[in-house]
Amino acid sequence: MTPFENENSNDDEEIIYVSKSEIKRDAEVLKKLGVELVQLSKLEREKIPLDDSLVYAIELAQKIKKEGYRRQIQYIGKLLRSRDIDPIKQALDKLKNRHNQQVVQFHKIEKLRDQLIETGNAEAILAIYPTADRQQLRNLARLAKKELDENKPTKSAKQIFQYLKQLSETE
Known part of the structure; x- marks a missing residue:
C-alpha cells in the first residue's frame, strides 16, 4: 500500500473550510439581529424565545449609550452565535x-x-x-x-x- 492510497481512504472525512470573511459576515448578521432585538419593546420581546442571559444583555443594551452600546451589541451577537437563532428569527418575522x-x-x-x-x-x-x-x-x-x-x-x-x-x- 502506497502513502497515496492511505490519503484517499480518508476522503470520507471532508474538512469544510470557512473563510475569515464568511465568519465576519455571519457575525455581522447576528449583530443586526441583536440590534433588532434591542429595538423591541418589552411586550414584543416576551413573544420571542430568549434565554435569561440574552434578555439581561438586551435590557442592558437598552440602557447603555454610545461606545458601550456598540460593545454590548457585539456581546449580544456573540451570545447568539452559541444559540439556535431560527426560532428567534421566526418569532421576529411573525411580529x-x-x-x-x-x-x-x-x-x-x-x-x-x-x-x-x-x-x-x-x-x-x-x-x-x-x-x-x-x-x-x-x-x-x-x-x-x-x-x-x-x-x-x-x-x-x-x-x-x-x-x-x-x-x-x-x-
Missing part, C-alpha cells in the same frame, strides 16, 4: 408581519374614509361592513366635508377613521 398587516389595514381604512368624505356616499363602506350605521356615516362625512371647506381641524374625519377601525376589528 413584523403582524405590524405590516396593521399598516395595510390602516391604509385601507384611510382610503375608505377619504372616499366617504369626498363623495358623501357610504355604499362602498356598507358593502364591506354591512353592520355600519349609514346615518352616522353620512352625518360624519357631511361634518368632515364642512370642516375641510372651512380649514378647521378635522375632528369628524378622525371620528370616521375610529368608527371604521372599530368596525374592522369587530368583523
